[in-house]
Structure formats: C-alpha cells, structure tokens
Amino acid sequence: MGVIGYGLGVIGAGLAIGLAAFGATGAMARQPEIQGRAFTVFILASAFAEALGLIGFVLTLIS
Amino acid sequence: MDAFAALPEEINHLVAEFSSAPVAGDLTVGLTQYSFWLLVAAVVFAVVMAVFVKKQTLVPRGVFVNGVEYLIEYVQNDVAKGVVGTGWRRHFPFLATIFLFILINNFIGLIPGCKPGTGAIGCTAALALVTFVYFVYFGCKKHGVIGYLKSLAPAGVAFPMNVFVWVIEVFSLLLRPITLAIRLFCNMFAGHIVMGSFSIMAAIFAEPLLEHFSAMNAVGALPSLAWLAILLIIYAVELIVAFVQAYVFTVLAAVYIQIAEAEGH
Numbered sequence: 001m002g003v004i005g006y007g008l009g010v011i012g013a014g015l016a017i018g019l020a021a022f023g024a025t026g027a028m029a030r031q032p033e034i035q036g037r038a039f040t041v042f043i044l045a046s047a048f049a050e051a052l053g054l055i056g057f058v059l060t061l062i063s
Numbered sequence: 064m065d066a067f068a069a070l071p072e073e074i075n076h077l078v079a080e081f082s083s084a085p086v087a088g089d090l091t092v093g094l095t096q097y098s099f100w101l102l103v104a105a106v107v108f109a110v111v112m113a114v115f116v117k118k119q120t121l122v123p124r125g126v127f128v129n130g131v132e133y134l135i136e137y138v139q140n141d142v143a144k145g146v147v148g149t150g151w152r153r154h155f156p157f158l159a160t161i162f163l164f165i166l167i168n169n170f171i172g173l174i175p176g177c178k179p180g181t182g183a184i185g186c187t188a189a190l191a192l193v194t195f196v197y198f199v200y201f202g203c204k205k206h207g208v209i210g211y212l213k214s215l216a217p218a219g220v221a222f223p224m225n226v227f228v229w230v231i232e233v234f235s236l237l238l239r240p241i242t243l244a245i246r247l248f249c250n251m252f253a254g255h256i257v258m259g260s261f262s263i264m265a266a267i268f269a270e271p272l273l274e275h276f277s278a279m280n281a282v283g284a285l286p287s288l289a290w291l292a293i294l295l296i297i298y299a300v301e302l303i304v305a306f307v308q309a310y311v312f313t314v315l316a317a318v319y320i321q322i323a324e325a326e327g328h
Contacts, residue, residue: 044314047250047307054249061078061256 002060013053020045069267077259081252083183101180104168111167138162138313146317147324154320157197161190162313165247169305172251173298182251184244191243194316202323211323239319243312250308254301261297265290 024042028035083095094102115131123129138159143151147158165181172179180186202211215236216229268287272280 043303043307044311047304047311048246051246051249054253055245057253057256058249061253062082 006056006060009056010053013049013056016049016052017046020049067267070263073263073267074260077263078256081178081182081256081259083185095183096178097180097183097186100171100178101168101186103177104164104171104180107171108164108167112163134163134166135159142310142313142317146314147321150324154201154317158313158317161194161316162309165190165309165312166306169251169309172255173301173305179251179255181247182255184248187244187247188240190247190312191240194243194319195240198316198319198323201320205324214325239315243315247308247312250304254297254304258294258297258301261290261294265294 020042024038027038083090083097085093086096086099087094111131115128118125118128120128123132139151139155142158142162143155147154168180168186171177172182181190199211202214205211206214215232216225220228265287268290269284272284274280
C-alpha cells in the first residue's frame, strides 16, 4: 500500500521537475547566453520539487 | 527469480541500519552513529579551517587553499551579496558556517562506510531551529519585536484582509524551519537508502557466482553489472545532491534573513 502511495506522491514531483526542465530548455533556446544562470536556477527548482517526492519516499519507509 | 525473494528482507535490514541506534550510552544520553559522524565532521571542519588560516598567504597557493577560498568566495558573492544584499557583511559568517558544515557532513556521508551527520532528523532540525532563531532575532533587532510582528503582514492591505494575511504569514513563518529540516533530512536519508538498495541488487545477483563458480552462475551475475552501472550514476547524482542541498539550505536561510530585515515587507 505504501509503495502505491509513494507512486501517487511522486507524480507531482515528476510533473514539477518536468515543468522546470521545460522552462529551462525554453529559456536556453531563446537566449543561449543565459545558459549558466538558467541551469543553476533549474537545479535549485528541481531540488525543491525533488524534496517533496523524497518526503513521500521516506514516509513510506519509516511508517 | 529466486534472487528477488531475499530482497524485501535485505531492504528492511538496510532501513533498520539507517535508523538512529546508540553506539555508546542510550538514546537519551549517548552517541548514535549519526552523532558520531557529526562529531567527526565537526573535527574535520575545524581542522580544515585551522590549516586554511595557517596556510593563508597574500597570494593563495596550492589546490587546498584555493579550493577552500573558492567555496568561501562562492558563498560570499552568490549567497551573501546576491541574496541578502546590503548588510551582507554581518550575516556572512553565519551563512558560510552553515554552508561548509552541511557540505562537509554530506560529503563525509558519501564515503562508503561512513554516515552523513545530516541524515538524522534531529541534526537537521537543530540546524533549522538555529536558522529560525537567527533570522527572527535579526528581524526583531531591526524593527523591534512589535514592529517585526507587524511587518509580517504586507503594508497597504485594507483592514479586514490585513489580519487574514497576517495569520497566513505567521503560519508560513512557523513552517519555514520544518521545511528546512525535512528537505535536508529526506534528501540525505533517501539518497543513501537508494544507493544501498542498488548495491544490494548488485550483490544479490553476484552472490551465487562468488559461492560457486560455474558458467550458469556467471551468466546469472551479468545483471549485477547493470545494477553496478546504475549505482555509479546514482553515486554521481548524490555528489551533486550533497552540494546542492547545502547550497539550497544556505540560500533559503539568506532569503529568510533578507525577508526578516526588509523594510515594509
């Protein structure tokens, strides 16, 4: 049951990281000179989103 | 397929291994394996800084001095100057300490056989609590206690909405240390569980080969090569995560300090 819950929870995090990558690649394609900064912001944003997915993972394990 | 039969038990064993267990004393007074590695990290941190201060010359020489200086300048320019803005000089020591401490903890956890001090919820909660007290203290110092409480609600909102927004802002203020603590803890804990599971996978398939060498067992051990490759990739990702999580914690601390000190938030 817990594994199913984690699967459901990770949908949101997956969508969020996908959206972040979408925005970052779009920005890089429009303005290649912004690549470095866009990549940093992308890593930051995916770290935030990833944390939400990991909360689900850890809750599955410890509860 | 009998390789997978042993998997749930191994995973349970792995998770049990990662929960805090006392190595000396008991859970109330004593050392858990996490606090032991936390102490190790603190000692490493102190030694690195002492050596760095001693070796410092006008023109930095060598990989070590330049490397530490690069990290410190990174915090100074990217986090302190970039996020806190004016008055960054006062907050720079705090931010640099937090960044380097978490970084050293995370990297020590990546050495096989060691555990990250930040992989226990108690440690990250303490770090987050220190950050919380720090930015509330500086907010109160800047605006006064009443002024700080008032500044939580944005200026220029009409009366009844004002109170409503203030309540929401107080909730978000109280949630900040919790999210800080849980983000760091979950990243370190989950990252190590994932690495552990993949090494278990690699070991399970290779086990028959180690016990008894035959062509059948050699073919059966082939999947463990794939698991090993994935393990290496995950390890590389964890190297990035160790750095990014230290960076995220520091940036968020800087953002909260900046918000607390901002005029007319």
